[in-house]
Amino acid sequence: MLDIGSAAARLDIVDLASPRMPRATWSVKSRTRLAEHTLADGRVTEEGIADAERAVRHCVRASADKPVEALIAYGTSAVRDASNGARMRKRLGEAAGVRIGVLTPRDEAAVAYHAARRWHGRGGRPMTTVDIGGGTIDVATGTGTDPGRVVSLPHGAARLTRQFLADDPPTPAQLAELRRELHETIPPALRRVESGHPLALSKVLRQLAVLTESTPDAVVRRPHRLRLKGLAEWIPRLAELDHRKRAKLPGVSRSRGKRILAGAIAAEVIMESLGLAELEICPWGLRQGLVYRFLEARTRTRADALDLVGTLFD
Known part of the structure; x- marks a missing residue:
């Protein structure tokens, strides 16, 4: 494959x-x-x-x-x-x-949800998957092996970075414009989503979990959770760094040094919109x-x- x-x-x-x-x-x-x-x-x-x-x-x-x-x-x-x-x-x-x-964005989200359900098990119970890719944000919910509802928005981390964060590091005005766009689009799109057990699927979210769960004394290579509190604490720090310095942080790869900030802000807005304090990290996704x-x-x-x-x- x-x-x-x-x-x-x-x-x-x-x-x-x-x-x-x-x-x-x-x-x-x-x-x-x-x-x-x-x-x-x-x-x-x-x-x-x-x-x-x-x-x-x-x-x-x-x-x-x-x-x-x-x-x-x-x-x-x-x-x-x-x-x-x-x-x-x-x-x-x-x-x-x-x-x-x-795949269409909806089909891609549905296939990734299917893998997450297989990994998590517990069929019949509500489950929500959150995936922040390069081009889209996908949120899928359901109780079976396939999602009952999929929300896909053209707000992937790479796309948001190109559209809103032209400077490196970005200016306060650019960050404000990005936040305004996300707050105007994500909460209304997720208003009818009844969230179940929340799972994070994408590499951006996994890297954010490593970053936010690590301490000065230890790097958590396989975190189990991405917590909203840790995310909110790290976003201002990420905004002060250029992409090269971000790529030196725990868990952040060189290829995602630029987009990790936009991904973090998008994740924060999604979690706030769904009322989630944390996301469980799921190692499976589209490929599986x-x-x-x-x-x-x-x-x-x-x-x-x-x-x-x-x-x-x-």
Whole structure:
């Protein structure tokens, strides 16, 4: 399974014969830098497309000697929402040797919710997933294996950073404008959401949890919670730093040094809107959800599984 995202391309080889959750038996990753090369109008530069092509080729070539049943390749919002996305998908597909699919924001949120439900268990009980990606914010709620309601907003951390936080570090006026936008859009969108057990799915939220749970004496590598109180305490500190200094903080990766501030502010507004004091960190998300979808179809026939790939992706 090849995941092409705003920061990296990652190829996982998954053992579908595993009696438990199918896990990656081999993995390779290469930087795409799509977020860095996406312009304000949503277009990815030629340099950005070339970098993504190299990343895809690296992953595919590295796996050339590995026996696989099928290669499923998909792009997240950085590919889906680019104004020149169709051209980019064509070139990335040529580099991968397969068609690059994309999910709609709603389908992406539903598949990630499905994975979170599998991880958390306790079917029949209300559950809420919060995912802050590069291009969208997705909140899904439900009581079954699939969500009953999905709210998707074009307020991902990378997109918000491009639109509102042009300076590094941002000015007070830019921060105020960002907060105004989020407070005008997120609370009304979530007004009818009846939150259940809250789970955080995205890397931005996991990195914020590491940051806010760590102390001067110890770094919490695998935090279980992202707490609103810790988030509120860290946001002013993040706002004072440029992206290079943020990337040196506990848990913050270099690729997310720029967007972590916008992600933190968005997370704060979401949690306040839903009345949540904390989010439980869920290690599963879209990738695991797609594996489950493929595996469920494969239990019928291999053709069903491959048909699923064609129907699930645009």
